[in-house]
Amino acid sequence: MAAPHFVVVGNPVGHSLSPVIHAHFAREAGIALEYTTLLAPLEAFERVTRGFFAAGGRGANITLPFKVEALALANLASARARLAGAANVLTAKGAILEADNTDGAGLVSDLRRNLGIALSGARIAMIGAGGAARGAIAPLLACNPSVLVVVNRTPDRARTLANRFASLGNIEGRALDALAQDRFDVIVNATSTSTKGTPLELPAECLAPGALAYDMAYGPAARAFVDKAKAQGARASDGLGMLVEQAAEAFWLWHGIRPATQSILALLREGA
Ligand code: NDP
Numbered sequence: 001m002a003a004p005h006f007v008v009v010g011n012p013v014g015h016s017l018s019p020v021i022h023a024h025f026a027r028e029a030g031i032a033l034e035y036t037t038l039l040a041p042l043e044a045f046e047r048v049t050r051g052f053f054a055a056g057g058r059g060a061n062i063t064l065p066f067k068v069e070a071l072a073l074a075n076l077a078s079a080r081a082r083l084a085g086a087a088n089v090l091t092a093k094g095a096i097l098e099a100d101n102t103d104g105a106g107l108v109s110d111l112r113r114n115l116g117i118a119l120s121g122a123r124i125a126m127i128g129a130g131g132a133a134r135g136a137i138a139p140l141l142a143c144n145p146s147v148l149v150v151v152n153r154t155p156d157r158a159r160t161l162a163n164r165f166a167s168l169g170n171i172e173g174r175a176l177d178a179l180a181q182d183r184f185d186v187i188v189n190a191t192s193t194s195t196k197g198t199p200l201e202l203p204a205e206c207l208a209p210g211a212l213a214y215d216m217a218y219g220p221a222a223r224a225f226v227d228k229a230k231a232q233g234a235r236a237s238d239g240l241g242m243l244v245e246q247a248a249e250a251f252w253l254w255h256g257i258r259p260a261t262q263s264i265l266a267l268l269r270e271g272a
Contacts, residue, residue, distance in 0.1 A: 005056065006254065007038040009049055009070075010063035014039070017268060018061050021247045024267070025259035029251075045069045053092050059254045060090045061247070067101075067131055074099035083165075084135035089250045100253060103132060104139035106246025107188070107216070107239075112143075114241045114265070117186060117212055119143035125179060125206065126150045128190035129157035132216050136190060137161060141169030149184070151176050153191075183208040187234075189215040189225060199224035207234045215239055241265055 008018040014037060022035040038060070040048040045066045050073075052060060062070040067086035071077055074090060077099040081087045087099035111117045124145045126133050129152040140148055148171045152158035155175035162173030179187075180203035187207070193200045194217035202213060213229035213236045215222040222238035229236040244265050252258045 003032040003034045004058040005052075006033060006035045006059045006061075007052055007057060008035075008061040008063055009038045009040050009045065009052070009066060011040055011042055011045075011065065013037045013063060016063060017243060018063075018247060020268075021244055021264055022251060024264040025248065025251045025257075026255075028259060028263075029255065029257045031255055031257070040066065046073055049073060049090065053090075053097065058092055059250070061250060062088050062090060071099050071101075073097060080104065080135075080138060083138045084131075086131050086135060088135075088246065089253060091253060100250075101135050102246040102249035102253070103242070104136040105249045106242045106244075107136050108139045108143060109245035109248070109261075110237075110239075110241035111186065111212075111214065114245070114261070115212065115214075115235075115237055119145055119186070121146050122185040123183065123208065124148045124186045124188065125182070125184040126188045126190055127176065127179065127200065128152060128192075129154070129161050129173075130190065130192065133188075133190035134161060136188065137165045137171065138168055140188075141165060141171060144169070145186075146170065147172065149174055149178070149182065151179050179203055179206045182206060183211075185211055187211060187213045189213070189217070192217075194221045194225050197221070199228070201228055202232065202234075204232050207232060211235065212237065216242060218243060240268060244268070 070087040074097045081099045081101040084101040089100040091098045150158040159173035162171045213234045215225045216239040218238040218240040226236040
């Protein structure tokens with residue numbers, strides 16, 4: 001019998017590390033599976049993804065730019081996918097497609113477990129109000145920070161997000177320049193600036209003593225942000241751990257096994 005087939009769907013998708021990460025988890029768990037990339041034309045996400053599942057595919061990770069479409073495609077969605085308004089996991093359950101979003105859980109696991117950050121009582125700033133920021137807000141608020149301030153170049157988007165999640169914790173939406181008016185223990189860069197090659201510079205005033213500056217982007221794209229934050233005296237990390245942890249959460253959903261993440265994270269860092 002053929003091994004169950006999983007994919008990551010995106011455009012572009014050739015650069016995705018998901019096949020390497022899931023193959024590593026599967027080897028360690030002693031599970032046989034096939035995990036490949038699936039390039040969907042921009043206008044044909046639904047056709048390509050439905051075709052994969054119609055051919056017996058078991059599960060798909062969804063990456064840019066299809067996470068919102070993925071949620072719309074599903075018959076059922078988890079609460080965290082609905083709150084995020086986007087899905088990065090689709091799972092076939094008989095004829096039903098279930099959507100989930102593991103990005104925010106991946107961020108929280110990386111911050112807490114891999115980086116040893118205490119989020120309860122922390123002052124957290126999130127820069128950006130796009131899809132990645134939206135997916136991270138509910139999992140961050142569930143950790144009971146003293147405040148989560150969302151700042152964004154377009155302030156109205158930050159305020160809209162803060163209103164949307166206000167029932168879940170202490171959250172505020174502000175303009176980007178408000179960052180310099182406060183001090184934070186954790187600053188998460190959820191903008192696309194690093195991936196676009198125009199890295200964000202943090203105002204030194206926003207860094208509390210011992211603060212962590214975290215870029216959701218990873219690899220060479222995040223280097224300038226990380227180096228600059230370190231030069232300002234902060235701890236700093238890119239988002240490679242978030243990528244690995246969101247994959248581990250998807251692996252758990254699909255196979256019921258929680259994979260250890262340290263060895264693949266170390267391997268990917270060696271190769272970076
Ligand atoms: P979106 O395109 O949805 O959002 C982009 C955000 O960046 C917006 O808030 C936008 O502000 C802001 N922005 C863009 N350019 C600038 C600029 N020059 N100055 C200030 N703000 C700017 O992107 P995503 O939310 O999908 O992704 C954000 C980042 O997160 C990417 O780097 C992505 O690779 C990374 N990511 C990492 C993951 C991981 O597992 N490590 C998972 C998911 C995402 P405005 O509203 O004003 O336009």
